[in-house]
Amino acid sequence: MPRTRIKICGIKDEESAFAAADAGADAVGLVFYRQSPRFIEPEDAWELVGMLPPFVSSVGLFVNADIERFMSIEETCPTDLSQLHGQEPEDLVRQCGPNVIKAVRFDPQTIGRELERWDKLPEVDALLIDGSAGGAGVSFDWAALAAVKDRTSKPLILAGGLTPQNVGQAIRAVRPYGVDVSSGVESAPGVKDAGLIEAFCRAVRRADAEYEA
Numbered sequence: 001m002p003r004t005r006i007k008i009c010g011i012k013d014e015e016s017a018f019a020a021a022d023a024g025a026d027a028v029g030l031v032f033y034r035q036s037p038r039f040i041e042p043e044d045a046w047e048l049v050g051m052l053p054p055f056v057s058s059v060g061l062f063v064n065a066d067i068e069r070f071m072s073i074e075e076t077c078p079t080d081l082s083q084l085h086g087q088e089p090e091d092l093v094r095q096c097g098p099n100v101i102k103a104v105r106f107d108p109q110t111i112g113r114e115l116e117r118w119d120k121l122p123e124v125d126a127l128l129i130d131g132s133a134g135g136a137g138v139s140f141d142w143a144a145l146a147a148v149k150d151r152t153s154k155p156l157i158l159a160g161g162l163t164p165q166n167v168g169q170a171i172r173a174v175r176p177y178g179v180d181v182s183s184g185v186e187s188a189p190g191v192k193d194a195g196l197i198e199a200f201c202r203a204v205r206r207a208d209a210e211y212e213a
Contacts, residue, residue, distance in 0.1 A: 002177075003205075003208045004171055004176065004177070004178060004179055004204050004207070004208055005026045005027070005157075005177060005178035005179070006024065006025045006026050006027070006178065006179055006181075006200070006201055006204055007025065007026065007027040007028070007029055007059060007157065007178060007179070007180040007181070008020040008023075008025045008027075008028050008029065008181060008182075008185065008192070008197055008200075009028070009029030009031070009038070009059070009061065009159075009180055009181065009182040010029060010031050010036070010038030010182040010183075010186075010190065010192070011028040011029060011030060011038075011040075011048065011192065012038060012039075012040045012044075012190065012192075013048075013192075014048065014051060015192075015194070016192035016194070016197075017048050017051060017052060018051070019192065019194035019197045019198070020056075020192075020197055021052065021053050021056045022198075023194075023197045023198045023200075023201040023202075024201045024205070025056065025197070025201060026055075026056065026057060026178070027056065027057040027058070027059050027080075027081070028048075028052065028056065028057075028058060028059065029059045029060075029061050029083065029180070029182070030045040030048070030049075030058060030059065030060050030061065030077070030079065031061045032045070032060055032061060032062055032065070032073050032077075033061065033062065033063040033065075033085070035063075036063075036190075037189040037190035038182065038189075038190045042073045042076035042077040043076060043077070045060070045077045045079075046076060046077040049077060049079065057080040057081060058079040058080050058081075059079055059080065059081045059082070059083050059101065060073065060074070060077065060079035060081070060082050060083065061083040061085055062082065062083065062084055062085065062086070062096075063084075063085045063086040064086035064087060064088060065086075066092075067092060067095050067096070070082070070095075070096055080099065081099045081100070081101055081125065082096055082099060082100050082101070083100075083101040083102075083103060083128065084096060084100060084101070084102050084103060085103040085128075085130070086103075088102075090117075090121060093118075093121060093123060093124065094121065094123050096123070097121070097122075097123020097124070098122070098123050098125070099123075099125055100121075100123050100124050100125060101124075101125060101126045101127070101128050101157065102118050102121075102124045102126075102127055102128070103127075103128040103129075103130050103159070104118065104127055104128065104129055104130065105130050105131075106129050106130060106131040106140050106141075106145065106160070108141060108144045111129070111144070111145060111148055112148040112151050115127065115148060115149070115151040115152035115154075116151050116152065118152070118154065119151070119152040119153055119154055124154060125154070125155070126154055126155040126156070126157055126177065126178075127152060127154045127155070127156055127157065128156075128157040128158075128159050128180060129145060129156060129157070129158055129159065129160075129176075130159050130160045131145075131158075131159070131160035131161055132159065132160030132161055132183075140160065140161060142158075142169075142170055142173035142174050143173055145158075145174055146173055146174045146175070149174065155176075155177035155178065156174070156176045156177055156178075157176060157177060157178040157179065157180050158170055158171075158174055158176040158178070158179050158180065159179070159180035159181070159182075161184070162179055162180070162181045162184045162200075163181070163184035163185075163196075163200070164184070164185070164196060164199035164200045164202075164203045165203075167179055167181070167184075167200060167203050167204055167207065168203050168204070168206060168207035168210075171204065171207040171208070171211070172207060172210075172211065175211075179204060181200055184196070184200065185197045185199075185200050
């Protein structure tokens, strides 16, 4: 089984970006949704992108942005991948492609259909399954997701409620392509904690090693 990729989302400053990279994260998320406590101006985000070491990817996160705003931000801060985290219609997702991560809210009643729906769009590179309704540390039904994960050929990224304490359990239950954490490595909303970032990445590597063993 390939190792689980790690994305640290909601990066706003140089210290947090380097904490993520030093801990072994594969990607950092830059939130372009102004209502979020993790919002970063595109100009500031571009400065951070320029500081990232080789092989650490940048991901711009958008929530229900129209194509004009999307293109404007992409001009100012082009990122390796674009994460669409709202209720974007298929036409908009196509226009924002390629290299799109489409977020899907976990609902046991609809998750299978949603996996099949977005599997059909070639512009979507991966699906992020968001179970964050309960907040950091509150997990959703990982077994229910594992039961339907084969309904898509896209890589699955697990997000929502993940912390250093429970990410290993989540990986063992779902075997996702990657995991995405934001509030689970914060000391306050929007304030990343380098120690928690390191603990999270260490827990992911430990879960992978246990699986291989």
